[in-house]
Amino acid sequence: MMQLYIANKNYSSWSMRPWLVLRAFHLPFQERMIPFSEDLAGGPFKQTLKALHDNAKVPVLKDGELLIWDSLAICEYLAEKYPEHALWPKDIAQRAWARSVSAEMHSSFAALRSLCGMNIQADFSTQGKILWDAHAELREDVARIEYIWAQRPQASAFLCGEFSIADAFFAPVVMRFKAFQLPVSADTELYMQQVLQHPAVALWVEAAQAEQTLARMEQYAR
Ligand SMILES: N[C@@H](CCC(=O)N[C@@H](CS)C(=O)NCC(=O)O)C(=O)O
Known part of the structure; x- marks a missing residue:
């Protein structure tokens, strides 16, 4: 196996x-x-x-x-x-788009990655406000991601309709937006809810909540 x-x-x-x-x-x-x-x-x-x-x-x-x-x-x-x-969408145009946004996620958004590390247990809302005001490059990353998510076929759908690799690639971003309470649109919130309610995501989050934290990774909690 x-x-x-x-x-x-x-x-x-x-x-x-x-x-x-x-x-x-x-x-x-x-x-x-x-x-x-x-x-x-x-x-x-x-x-x-x-x-x-x-x-x-x-x-x-x-x-x-x-x-x-x-x-x-x-x-x-x-x-x-x-x-x-259909790990990737079956439709060739949708598949090309899904691959493009996944590759973009894989190689970009340095400000979001470095400033807002994934920490599912955390409430970094205070830190999120400070970072948001201080870093234009963070605001640009978030705006680009919101634009990508807004391209999905319906508000209640995943990025290509059904859950695909593209949603798995952006799921950690949902966790970052949530922990840092970044100010996003109502449409972005809807997509985030959609991802958070997916059974696989819920299982991951449940296990993450039960883990012990590491001092090295908790720089904003100190
Ligand atoms: N591009 C790699 C990145 C892998 C990566 O950086 N993994 C982190 C964990 S989230 C890691 O193993 N870090 C340990 C280290 O940097 O030594 C991928 O997509 O798998």
């Missing part, structure tokens, strides 16, 4: 994406949780991951002898392995 190596559900936005795809489409896999160490470079997290693969980051998918070590590559692999499921 496939094995997905992930880190803490409260923090690991990259791990969340392929995990959601596997759960949402009921694909058979075993979860291998390797919690982050307080000492990231020298602790057991890096040692375990280095023994698995020289990239030494999560997520990693192990399928027999095959290792795939990047969240987008893992999702592409799953889409190829299970063509009977």
Whole structure:
């Protein structure tokens, strides 16, 4: 059976994406949780991951002898392995759009990523207001994401109608918007609710809420 190596559900936005795809489409896999160490470079997290693969980051998918070590590559692999499921939309134009926005998410939004790290348990609303006022580049990232989400076919739909890899890629962003209470439109709120109510997302969030926090990752809580 496939094995997905992930880190803490409260923090690991990259791990969340392929995990959601596997759960949402009921694909058979075993979860291998390797919690982050307080000492990231020298602790057991890096040692375990280095023994698995020289990239030494999560997520990693192990399928027999095959290792795939990047969240987008893992999702592409799953889409190829299970063509009977619409991991990407079936329509070629929708699929091209879904791939474009997922790749954009994968490679962009540096301000949002660096200022508003994923922390599902946290209420960083006070910090969110300060960051919002101080960082035009954060406001630009959020505006671009809101524009992308507003392209979905209906207000009550996922990005391409049904849940797909594109929604899994933006699910960690929903968590960031929520924890930092960033001021978004009513339409964005609707999409966020849609994502939060997805059974796979709800399962991830429930597990994240039960995890112990790491001092190293709680810079805004201090
Ligand atoms: N581009 C990679 C990024 C992987 C990544 O940065 N993972 C983080 C966890 S969320 C990690 O393993 N960090 C440990 C480190 O940087 O040493 C992907 O999409 O999988």
